[in-house]
Amino acid sequence: MEQNNIKQIRIEDDDYPQMLKEIHFPPRLLYCRGEILSEDINAVAIVGSRKCSLYGMRVAEEFAYELAQRGITVISGMARGIDSAAHRGALKAGGRTIAVMGSGFNHIYPRESEGLASEIIRSGAVLTEYSFEMKPLKMNFPKRNRIVSGMSKGVIVVEAAKKSGAMITVRFALEQGREVFAVPGRIDTAVSGGTNQLLQTGAKLITNVDDVLEEINVFIDEKKDLSIYQKEEKIVVSSEEEEIIDVLRNEPGIHVDDISKNVNKSSNMLSKTLLKLETDGRIRTLVGKRYELIKDR
Numbered sequence: 001m002e003q004n005n006i007k008q009i010r011i012e013d014d015d016y017p018q019m020l021k022e023i024h025f026p027p028r029l030l031y032c033r034g035e036i037l038s039e040d041i042n043a044v045a046i047v048g049s050r051k052c053s054l055y056g057m058r059v060a061e062e063f064a065y066e067l068a069q070r071g072i073t074v075i076s077g078m079a080r081g082i083d084s085a086a087h088r089g090a091l092k093a094g095g096r097t098i099a100v101m102g103s104g105f106n107h108i109y110p111r112e113s114e115g116l117a118s119e120i121i122r123s124g125a126v127l128t129e130y131s132f133e134m135k136p137l138k139m140n141f142p143k144r145n146r147i148v149s150g151m152s153k154g155v156i157v158v159e160a161a162k163k164s165g166a167m168i169t170v171r172f173a174l175e176q177g178r179e180v181f182a183v184p185g186r187i188d189t190a191v192s193g194g195t196n197q198l199l200q201t202g203a204k205l206i207t208n209v210d211d212v213l214e215e216i217n218v219f220i221d222e223k224k225d226l227s228i229y230q231k232e233e234k235i236v237v238s239s240e241e242e243e244i245i246d247v248l249r250n251e252p253g254i255h256v257d258d259i260s261k262n263v264n265k266s267s268n269m270l271s272k273t274l275l276k277l278e279t280d281g282r283i284r285t286l287v288g289k290r291y292e293l294i295k296d297r
Contacts, residue, residue: 034125048082056159068095109136154179
């Protein structure tokens with residue numbers, strides 16, 4: 001733990017998340033990399049499908065970006081799809097984000113999120129209730145979801161099937177007295193079945209961040225005049241980044257393994273560079289480990 005800068009936070013410690021103490025069956029011990037701050041009491045969770053649409057990923061990222069700009073901490077589970085998009089949105093805004101894992105730190109899951117975890121640690125925290133060697137067992141993730149909702153004042157659901165981990169998080173949120181918000185989705189796709197059902201049964205329909213902040217009674221200073229995809233500053237790219245950009249310019253939506261072949265580097269070696277390009281707003285992740293160029297600068 002010392003070698004990996006992992007610290008233990010016990011439920012009686014001052015830096016244990018206050019709202020988490022209030023839930024049924026709070027974890028007695030958390031393992032943490034990064035820092036939990038007092039300002040993290042103003043937190044909103046964003047959850048949804050791993051197999052989301054491009055629309056869902058964009059919405060999750062934009063909501064997270066706007067929340068982070070307003071000083072709200074974004075919490076999610078670092079899974080593929082909606083979770084990762086939410087973390088990336090908060091990082092792009094220079095805000096705080098916290099990831100809650102369903103495994104120990106020696107088994108970051110999914111494996112391609114190792115680079116994302118490193119970025120989150122620099123401006124927030126990665127948490128787990130599981131010891132260092134715990135593998136990402138299927139039964140761990142539903143239990144993990146009570147922490148995601150427990151640390152949040154509200155939960156935003158972006159694209160979730162009727163039977164999904166996101167809906168389990170919603171159940172925990174309702175038991176904990178948290179607000180539940182849903183982004184409306186297409187009626188002809190299974191991935192929106194859960195979110196649309198939530199709207200039918202009383203979840204608050206949201207179309208912008210103000211809808212969320214008004215409901216949870218958090219009012220922060222006006223947002224900065226920034227955009228996720230339109231930054232005026234010139235971003236300097238390395239030769240390796242330029243190689244990847246050239247590949248995506250010629251083959252949009254290319255799989256990470258094919259990028260690896262084109263630039264003659266392993267997928268693991270590419271992960272950090274790909275994450276930096278995402279954080280800079282140059283590329284975005286698509287479903288199935290594919291990437292595309294956002295804007296050619």
